Amino acid sequence: EVQLVESGGTLVQPGGSLRLSCAVSGFTFSNFGMSWVRQAPGKGLEWVSAIGGGGGYTFYADSVQGRFTISRDNSKNTLYLQMNSLRVEDTAVYYCAKDTKAIGGHEFDFWGQGALVTVSS
């Protein structure tokens, strides 16, 4: 059974930093690209960042470019999102999502339950 479990969501002040983790099981992690997708309270879905199965390429939304860093540890079956210089508008539930292809940038066939990040003073 495929499982994705996010952790690390919390309340953080504007300008602060946070690292989210997504522990996966049930599939060969290194064979698939992964993404982070966020959803602000009461709003729609926004893709944030993607990484290839081998970690060799990464992509970012303009809204987080230069502030967020996606990475993965295939030996630990874990995906990460390092978030720096957080803004109030980064407040959202952050989902990790499994891509259907190794290179990423496709549809997402499995999602985690989400981690709530609240940026507020």
Next chain:
Amino acid sequence: EIVMTQSPATLSVSPGERVTLSCRASQSVTNMFAWYQQKPGQAPRLLIYDASTRATGFPDRFSGSGSGTEFTLTISSLQSEDFAVYYCQQYYDWPLTFGGGTKVEIK
């Protein structure tokens, strides 16, 4: 950036009715297009990919069609468990983008 526009924003429907949701892309995405279903408090679930292929676990009352810039999701006979928000997504180009969603609610 490819902008995805969904219509309508909200659809009030009675159980058993046929439902058609639309999504338009600001430029062609060929068939690199997906639909997701999201229920309150839950993560999205992949419903349709490659514009018309139904994902595992969804019954055949759900169907997707279209290519290029115009796409449609049809639910042939709405069941109580189908009331949810539906999102479209293109994966033709970076950044990956989603539509704003269509909420299907009980009439």
